[in-house]
Structures are given as structure tokens and as C-alpha cells.
Amino acid sequence: MLTAIEQEVIALFVRMADVLNLPRSVGEIYGILFIATEPLCLDDCRIRLNISKGSTSQGLKILRSFGAIRTVYVPGDRKDYYVAETSLRKIAAGFATEQIQPHLASGVDRMARIRDLLELHDADERVQLEEKVDLLENWQSRAGKVLPLVLKLIGG
Amino acid sequence: MLTAIEQEVIALFVRMADVLNLPRSVGEIYGILFIATEPLCLDDCRIRLNISKGSTSQGLKILRSFGAIRTVYVPGDRKDYYVAETSLRKIAAGFATEQIQPHLASGVDRMARIRDLLELHDADERVQLEEKVDLLENWQSRAGKVLPLVLKLIGG
DNA sequence: CATGATGTTCAGTTTATACTGAACAAACCG
């Protein structure tokens, strides 16, 4: 059904998806769209990958959510057609915004809560804890600053 | 058993572990070591976190593997004691080397295989595929270059 | 050596997550 090249490219994106903590099917779908020479609709993906309608719909939704794919209009056809976004910069930026920022934000929230909890400890113990909390906040700050820089570096 | 602060700090590292695709227990163990004011042995961790001996042993092994913890020698005690490494630079470097580089390397291998498979297609089709394979190689090259830069940026 | 303390391994189990497929909703068309 799939050519050898298609299989290898899809396998590559499946591995990437795994590293990025995304479902396998998301890697498969992006892979088939990436290597396809024309836009594909939901059923095209589903049939070629031999996965369910539900997985395909969910996978396309996730890929749309961070701009890894774009919809293309095909005149005289009601179906939605998709192509893979090929700008690494755009994909990385979308992924950073949609998938990573929320984690950083919730981390900042939790740090505030941790600071409050310092009050519950008496002075001498608090000194030691405060050092660690400071370090933690420093890490978070650095992580937050690196993310935009990575995006600058990765795509011009 | 655990103070409120300990719980919150551990929860923070559990979330981090999740983002990094590491087992929950690894986040818990690093968290308890990070917030502890003295070195802890395997059983200290196991008891405080209420997890099994097996998980604790595996978790410590993983943390050692990329230098997120260090063993400290305690005179007159056969047990191994651990403290959390607090240099973000060292941890990030270890993580990059041990957990990310292998993925990049296997990606490079697969790219070579993909290049070979281009031969199986005839000229006109090959032109289109080659474009995509070139793009993919470009991505991989950029990813490989960004990684060392991130390490430079993150810690001095 | 025998003992006891410590850490590792791994087969079996639990748990979390992704996948399936059928029911449903929305939109188009005759």
C-alpha cells in the first residue's frame, strides 16, 4: 500500500512524535502529508495509514492546533484537504506556543504557591528552603528566556 | 508524611518529567532529593515517596545516567547516598547527550536509508521526492546545530 | 565462610493513554 520511502518517512515522524510526546497517529498523519505530492483529505489519510476515522480526525485536529498542517481549498469538493506546513520555523513556533507555554505558565503558578508555603516554616529551616526555591525560580526564568531564542535560531 | 512544600516541589518535577518523557517516579525521586537538606539513600526515597524498591532503584539509575544526581560518600555507612545536582547546565548537557543525541543519531541513519530508496523511483517522481528529502535533511541539520547552542544559552 | 544489609532484575500486574467504531451533528444538494 505504502511505498518503501513513504514507510521510512512516516517512521521518522512517528519517532519525532514520540520525542515530542504526541500520539503515534499524529506522527503518521504528518508523515503521509509531508511526503504526499498532493493535498489529502481525511479519508485519504485514514485509508493509506489504515487507522480509524476517530484517530484521523483527532490527529488532524492536533496538527492544525499548532500549525503543522494547512487546509487547502479544492474547488467543487466539500471535503477538507490538507498539506504539511514545510516551514520549520512556523511549526516550532506553533508547537512552542500551544504545547510548551502552558506548561511553563502552570509552573509559574506553582512557584507562587511554593513561595507562600515557605511561611509555614520557621526561620532557620526557611533559609535552606528559600535557597532551593530561589534556584528553582532561576531555572524557570532561564527556561522561559531560552525558548524564544531557540525559535530565533531554528528558522530565519 | 511529606510537608506541603515537599509535595509541591515534587509535583513540579513530576510535571517536568512528564514533559521530558521520563517516568513519574523519576520526577518524584529527583524532587525529594532536590528539596532535601541532606543526602538520602534508596530507602529514604522509597519510604518518603511510598513507592516500591524496584521503581526507586530504576529511577535512581536513570537520574545517574544523565548526571541529575550525584552519589556522596558517608563515612561508616555501606549505603549509597544521593544529592540532586543543582547545575542546570550539567543536567541539561547530560540529558542532551544521553537522551536526545541517540534519537538524532538514529534519525541520521534513517535519512541515509531514505536517500537510498530514492533510486527505486523513476526520474520525474524522484524530483519531487528529492525536494522533500532535502528539506528533511535540512531540518535535521538545523536541529543538530541548535542543541549545542541551547546548552550554551542555558547555563554559563 | 555464614550472616545480614544493600541494591538490581524481571515476570506479572496495574495504570494511563491512544485507538476504535458507531452514533451523532453539520452542511450540502437534488
Place this chain on the structure above:
DNA sequence: CGGTTTGTTCAGTATAAACTGAACATCATG
């Protein structure tokens, strides 16, 4: 409108990964 096509949702199931706990290995010490 009724029928058809297309896409979404979600309860149930399958799958992969982590966790458990007991057996096993290692080693210091008397």
C-alpha cells in the same frame, strides 16, 4: 425537506509503559 457526504465525539477496548515485590546477586563484616 429527505438523503448523502463529511467530520466530530465519546464510551468502550486495546496497547504500551510504568510499577510492584519477591527472588537474586553482591559485598562488607564478624
